[in-house]
Amino acid sequence: MIERLGLLVFQPAQPGSGWAVILLVGLPLLLGILGAICRPSRGWPAVFLGLLPFMVAVWLLQRVREHGVQAWVLELGSLTLHWRADALTLLLFMLTQIVALASAAYAPAYLRAVEDASKGSLVWLWPLLGTLVTSLSLIWLAADLLALYIGLELMGLTAVGLMLLPGRVEALAAGMRYLLLALVGSLAFLMGVTLLLGAWGRLDLVGLAAVSEPGPVLWVAMALLSGGLLLKAAAFPLHAWLAPVHASAWTPVSALHAALVIKASFFIALQLWLVLVPDAAVAARLVGGMGAAAVIWGGLMAWRAAKLKDVVAWSTVAQLGYLLLGFPLLIGTASVAADIAWEGTWLQLAAHSLAKAAMFLAAGNLLLATGVSRVADLAGASRRFPLSLLSFGIAAISLIGLPPSAGFTAKWLLLHAALAAGQWPWLVVLAIGTLLSAAYVFRVFRYSFIEDAPLHDYRPVPWGMDLIALVVASSSLLLGLLAEWPLALLRLAGGAS
Known part of the structure; x- marks a missing residue:
């Protein structure tokens, strides 16, 4: 499996591809700074400019298909950072761009409607958004532990900054709690990196795969690395911080966080297991047990949650459990099972990212239009906000795992x-998990279709916000119909043709 991460089949980087990687990492940050200066009042400029790094990723993906994995080494004095681009990392980058574009296009209209969007918050939103995408790009492309740590820290601090933007007391409390736990996770990760460096004197993943040996040092290091990353990913039972953070965050920030931020920590964790402990079947099954508990516990809590945003947040805990099942199915299993699990795990990640971003955007539209937060208060929403409810329902199809969605294909x-x-x-x-997903989704629809509910005051959301949520939700269905394209890329050994 390690070769599928693009770590053992390095090819000389093709001319121009180095500049492409610089653009992949740097363009989002530059666009974020531009957004802070211009403060776009409409979403279309953000979409237009945000397509630039997406187009660069498409071009680089074509180079990878033709010439194999592209690898670079960046030397900064005594520090050496290793990078690589393969089919998987570029697919993750394009997924990042899609969700970030949707959030950026959604944000201007949303921020005009919310009461706690101060001018100072608006100034900071765009550079923080750009920095978050840049940090995610670093994580996808990094091929050594130092570069991964830099990307992880930058991502965590930026995510905390985005969570604090509303400025309300509950947002500040949840954001500071998130910061504390993120720092604990980072400390555990850094301690694990230090053990590996002290034992084998290198941090590049290819080199560590060659020289690391099973033993107490490796196991303690992996426990620290895994614990820190699973805490950041809100994996059961380290998930308690997730729901309060999303309850107080702005809707486009929640969409970004649930769709991308926690997935980055999962990506690093699974990558390290495949590189350093590819035969640790017993430990992998323990992680799988955590995933099983997450699926059941998260589904039950989503079913019982009183507030709509809590339903979506607890659903994130449950859906992450499916990704954790990738550990026992990929590690210590026969190649036939591992090959199928490889495709299912990454397709599940993409399907959940698109569906969860759409569900948060649709839920934000419903909450903004009704002015209520409880699921029970959505009575009558079916006839007043049909488009928002349609977007929520289409996203739910993928989360439940119904055909023809990507969620169905991934679970299959x-x-x-x-x-x-x-x-x-x-x-x-x-x-x-499928039954519980259906239960909490249909609970939302049960209240929404109460026809004899009294007509309360409400404010319709701008049509663009509904359209963005609908487009992102539909993309999760489209991914299911076109799943053979990403799956074919994932089958390539490191992206080489």
Whole structure:
């Protein structure tokens, strides 16, 4: 599996590809600074300019398909940073751009409507958004622990800054709690990196894969690295901070965080396991058990949650559990099962990112229009806000795992991988998780379709906000219909043709 991460099949970087990587990392930050200066009042400028790094990623992906993995080494004095671009990392980058574009296009109209959007907050939103995308790009492309740590820290601090923008007391309290836990996770990660450096004297993933040996040092280092990353990813039972943070954050920030930020920590964790402990089947099954508990507990809490945003936040905890099932299905299993799980895991990540971003945007539209936060107060929403409810429902199709969504295809692949690996308990987890997802989604629709509800005052949201949520939700269905394209890229060994 390590070769599929693009770490053992390096090809000489093609002319011009180095500049492409610089643009991938630097353009989002420059666009964020430009947004702070210009403060766009409409979403279309953000979409137009944000397409530039997306186009660069498409061009670089074509180079990877033709010439194989592209690798670079950046020397800064005594420091050496390793980078690589392969099919997987570029697909993740394009996913990042899609969600970031949707949030950026949604933000101007949303911020004109919310009461706590001060001028100072508006100034900081755009550079923080650009920095977040830049940090995610660093994480996707990094091929050594130092570069991963830099990207992880930058991402965490930027995410905290975005969470604090509303300025309300509850937002400040939740943001500071998130900052404290993020720092704890970073400290654990840094301690693990220090152990590896002290034991083997290098931080590049390819070199560590060659020289690291099983033993107490490696296991303690992996425990620290994994604990810090799973805390940042809100993996069960380290998830308690997630719902309060999303409850007080602005809607486009919640969409970004749930769709991308926690996925980056998962990506790093799975990558390190595949590189350093590819045969740790027993430990991987323990992580799978955490995923199973997340699916069930998160689904139950989403079903019981009183507030709409809490429903969506707890759903994130549950859906992340499916990704954690990738650990036991990829590590210590036969190649047939691992190959299927490889495709299912990354397709599940993409499907959940698109669906969860759309669900947060649609929920934000409903909350903004009704002025209420409780699910029970959405009575009558079906006839007053049909487009917002439609977007919520389309996103829910992928979360539940109904055809023809990408969520259905991903869960089908995970089911086949569990059968091929002979790991029957995960089949039960997939079935229970699907039923619980349907339960909390239909609970929202149950209240929304109460026709005899009294007509309360409401304010319709701008049509552009509804349209953005609908487009992102539809993309999760489109990904399911066109799933063969990303799956074909994922089948390539490191992206090489």
